[in-house]
Amino acid sequence: MQNTYWSGRLNERLSQGRLIDVAVCTYRRASLETTLRSLATQILPVGTSLRVIVADNDETPIARALVVSIGAELGIDYRYIHAPQRNISVARNACLDAGDAPLLAFIDDDESAIPHWLAALAARLDETGADAVLGPARALYPPGAPAWASRADLHSTTPPFTETDDIRTGYTCNVLLRRSAFGGRRFDLDLGRSGGEDDVFFAGAVRDGARIAYAPDAIVDDPVPIARLTIGWLCRRSFRNGQTYARTRLAAGGGRPILLVTAAGKAVLCLVAAAITAPSAVRWRRMTVRGMLHLGACATYLGRPDLQLY
Incomplete structure (x- = not known):
């Protein structure tokens, strides 16, 4: 069963023009606070506002207290969802179902967005008329990381361009999409523990006619844990x-x-x-x-x- 909690300023924001939902799926990560704080400092165009949707994929609603506390402290609109099945596709689908804004962004719970992140994604979406826009996830290597790690930079994420500069799939660590172009599409539950559910999601949409663009200035920072080096x-x-x-x-x-x-x-x-x-x-x-x-x-x-x- 999914439990949801709204902050108090929702109706005010919905009446102020363009609303963008920003989805964060989380599982026992203290870094969620950094992610939420980066969303609270987004510099948005006049008439645009954001609402944060947090889907907690833990068996118990551990992240609820943090989300409520940060939401109250920073005055951001949010929706907390307890999606406890320990399957990332369940959490992502809960985010798809939770909001009603025409635009939906995804960011990971261990990332932080630069101040113009969401504005850059939205501007590129408007400019290209695409159905989704990807931004880069820039790996941040910790002190003491091997020299080869930062030189090879195999931990950063950018779109998989084809030889004709098309993008045929995507990812959820940094994306903005039009709900109307993805209506009815869901993340595959069978991939929710193995990974790859986002690749399959976007590849299917592209096969059905969706177009994906790239916004190189819409950067999120992604700290790399020592264990992954x-x-x-x-x-x-x-x-x-x-x-x-x-x-x-x-x-x-x-x-x-x-x-x-x-x-x-x-x-x-x-x-x-x-x-x-x-x-x-x-x-x-x-x-x-x-x-x-x-x-x-x-x-x-x-x-x-x-x-x-x-």
């Missing part, structure tokens, strides 16, 4: 991303044998390149991580189960 973690994430990519290719009607041969060939080339570039701490890691992406795709084409990351 290893080649092992990067390879596991890339392998899982490859599985998701393969799922979208199959859904688009790709032939499994041809896709498998292509992915296997790319994996071999990347791993050979990693061996050749071994003297470079950055290059061999980049090629290894890229190779793991293609190996993940091969695993899906062969019918192997998804790697569980969460």
Whole structure:
């Protein structure tokens, strides 16, 4: 059962023009406070306001007290939802259902947005007429991080452009979308523990005609935990991303044998390149991580189960 709580200024904001819902899915992260504070300091165009929707994916409503406290302190409109099924797709779908603003943004609960983040996304949406706009998630490396980490920058997130500069999928760590273009679409519950639910969500929308644009100035900062500063973690994430990519290719009607041969060939080339570039701490890691992406795709084409990351 989902319990919801509104702040007191909702009706006032709804009557003031353009409203944007900003969704945050959370699970036991103290960094949620930093995220909420960054949303409270957004510099928005005249006539535009935001409302924060927080979906708490914990079994108990642990985040409720923090959301209520921050909402009262900063005077922001919010909606708190307890979505306790321990499945990120459940939380994301709760955010889709919770608001009624024509525009909906997503940001992660360990990120913070620069002051013009939401305005930059909205401006790009208006400029392009796209159905969704992605911004970059800029990795922030902690003191003492290995030198290769910041040089390779394998933790930042940007759109996967095609050779024709199209964007055929997306992510929820930094996005603004038009509800009307995604009405009725939901995040896949089967991917809620493995990851990749956002890739599949946006890839399906693109196949159905949605257009996605990019706003490079709409930056969110994403601190990188020490535990993720290893080649092992990067390879596991890339392998899982490859599985998701393969799922979208199959859904688009790709032939499994041809896709498998292509992915296997790319994996071999990347791993050979990693061996050749071994003297470079950055290059061999980049090629290894890229190779793991293609190996993940091969695993899906062969019918192997998804790697569980969460």
